[in-house]
Amino acid sequence: MTFPRGxxxxxxxxxxxxxxxxxxxxxxxxxxxxxEAVRRGLGGADGFTVIAAGAGPAAAAAGTAAALAAGSYGxxxxxxxxxxxxxxxxxxxxxxxxxxxHADFGAETPEGFRSAAELGFGRTLxxxxxxxxxxxxxxxxxxxxxxxxxxxxxxxxxxxxAGTAAALAARVPGAAAEAMEGCGVAAAAxxxxxxxxxxxxxxxxxxxxxxxxxxxxxALEALAAAMPILSEVLK
Numbered sequence: 001m002t003f004p005r006g007x008x009x010x011x012x013x014x015x016x017x018x019x020x021x022x023x024x025x026x027x028x029x030x031x032x033x034x035x036e037a038v039r040r041g042l043g044g045a046d047g048f049t050v051i052a053a054g055a056g057p058a059a060a061a062a063g064t065a066a067a068l069a070a071g072s073y074g075x076x077x078x079x080x081x082x083x084x085x086x087x088x089x090x091x092x093x094x095x096x097x098x099x100x101x102h103a104d105f106g107a108e109t110p111e112g113f114r115s116a117a118e119l120g121f122g123r124t125l126x127x128x129x130x131x132x133x134x135x136x137x138x139x140x141x142x143x144x145x146x147x148x149x150x151x152x153x154x155x156x157x158x159x160x161x162a163g164t165a166a167a168l169a170a171r172v173p174g175a176a177a178e179a180m181e182g183c184g185v186a187a188a189a190x191x192x193x194x195x196x197x198x199x200x201x202x203x204x205x206x207x208x209x210x211x212x213x214x215x216x217x218x219a220l221e222a223l224a225a226a227m228p229i230l231s232e233v234l235k
Contacts, residue, residue, distance in 0.1 A: 023072040024048070025234050027079050028064050028185045030055045034080040037220040041227025048231070049073075053181070057102070057154055060184030068192055075129065075234060076189040077197045081219040082152070082179035083159065084202035085169055091205065092218045093146035094226050095177040096137040097198035100126040102183040103153035103168055103175075113171065126186035129195035132233055136197065139229040145222070150176030152198050154183035160209035168206070178206045199226060 027050045029035045035052040042048055049071060053063025064076060078100070089095045102124040106115040116122030133149065140147040151172050159165050159178060169175050182198045189196040203219035204210075 023074045025075050025077060026051070026064070026067055026071070026073045027077045028053050028060060028067070028181070029078075029080045030060065030179075030181050031080075033216075033220060034223065037224040038079055038227055041224035042231055043228070045231045047235075053185075056156060056180050057182075057184030057187075060181035061188050062184075064185045064188035065191070068188060068194070073194060075132070075195050075197065076185060077199065077230070077234075078179075078182040078185035079199050079223065080179060080181065080201070081203040081216060081223060082177045082200035083204050083206040084177050084200075085165070085175050085206050088150060088174075088176045089148050089200075089202050090146065091202050091213075091215050092222055093148065093202050094140055094222055095152060095200045095202065096133050096140070096147060096149045097128045097152035097177075097182065097200075098130075098133060098149050099128055099151050100182040100186045100196065100198050101151045101153050101172050101175070103172055103178075104155045104157065105183075113167070123187070124183075126183060126190060126196060128197050132195070133197055136199070136230060136233045139233055140226055143225075143229055145225060145229075148176050150174045152176060152182055152200055153178045155180060158209075159206050162207050165207040177202060199223075199230065201226065 032052045115124045117124040137149050177200045186196045201219040201223035203216045204214045
């Protein structure tokens, strides 16, 4: 079953007019290796704060909320490495989220999985800032970087089988990537009515768990390479 799109939430204010100044940009990663790649790519650009909040949606939400309470920001970015759905995002490429979907937040029923939104007890969909997401994807492509757009899934358990990968792809049509923090970051941003973006560099295919096939170093380099474009888009 697909996730409902008509939740009644119109999204945070679109602050995407070109040239509109932002108070600051908070970039949230899971681990320090990702944060280091982001900082390296930014090269000391002004107006960016980069934190490693921890793995998983709960740590991401808590770390983002604490950082937002301590500073003044106009945009929040979830950034890091992740898995790419075969045929949608290859290893070493980048994915810019069109929306952030909490894909395993819900319940198993006799009829199959039902999302928390369908059951009426939680939110599972956060739209990305549309103007900046589009300009970021276009800028990355213009710079010669392999990039795709689509839903980025937040999961609490990383996919490790072809069956689960297929179920997620059917549940969220067009799903491009999987990670573990985006919706936690987005929940904290939404609580302050701030726009959110998510960018993932692909280190492995979503599916059977094969550590030998992971390309974490390559993905971190791709993440760093994306940061100058992100800086330009968010100036």
